[in-house]
Amino acid sequence: MLLANDLLIRTQGAIHVIDERNCIDLLKSVGVGRIGITLDALPIILPVNYIYMNLGPDLDGCILFRTDPGTKLDAAFRHSVVAFEVDQIDYDKEEGWSVLVIGSAEVVDDSILEDRAMTSGLHPWSGGMKTHMVAITPKIVSGRRITH
Amino acid sequence: MLLANDLLIRTQGAIHVIDERNCIDLLKSVGVGRIGITLDALPIILPVNYIYMNLGPDLDGCILFRTDPGTKLDAAFRHSVVAFEVDQIDYDKEEGWSVLVIGSAEVVDDSILEDRAMTSGLHPWSGGMKTHMVAITPKIVSGRRITH
16 A cells, blocks of 8 residues: 555656756756855855757767866866756746756867857846856766656 | 956846745745655656745754655655755746755654644645655755846
8 A cells, every 4th residue: 555655646746857958958957056066164065058969970069167266267167067957837837957067177278169069049137347268077867857 | 357257247137146035935835846855876866846844933844755665765864964956947037946955854743743744735646555754954045037
């Protein structure tokens, strides 16, 4: 009976795993995500507008965003391992999906890639200098979806 | 000239700081946020539906969400310091706001508070058991808004 009840509960509004390929497609479909880094031993989460771009025909993609020198860039300079999350929530239906990327962040020093990114529409929403571009190369990609 | 240019740029699409009181109001106005914890030395970000509730007439509020035993609960059990972020993004206007809370998480073992939270509409979107309620008590609250 416990098992039956457990199964019953789990089939109500289940959490579905999203495979990596679909996670990447979802990453490409969204323009704002949230980067999670540790700053002064404290975890912080900051939203950034980004693009997901393949670095070459035979290369994997990466998450690119622009930033001013600051916490995000400091993390990037240190080649930090960071979390990057995108999601889409339907409050009325109480449904949604989220994709979590864990990867290494580094400052991009590649003018060709920077030009490609800007041509693809990557620009700082906040104005400001945003003189640096940071790339997050995914190492672990996972996603989940809640549907009813 | 550098200073002039800098001021000019910073007044285009500025980032405005949101004071703590308004941050709390924004926390109350949203039902889904993202918790950032460190798991196995890796940063992760997970969305949760939550409510912000004052624990008493003279007490500060806390962020409450339900969870199954798992990463979020493990973190809670360890009285982790966690990050919690809520935001609202306008992709067309390239505007939005975000609020970041850094606080300590712990499992709530208070049936009265649990009843109040459930009465206030806190329930697991995903179904499942979600037998535990976690409280994040804010220690640091900050917010920023991008408007044009």
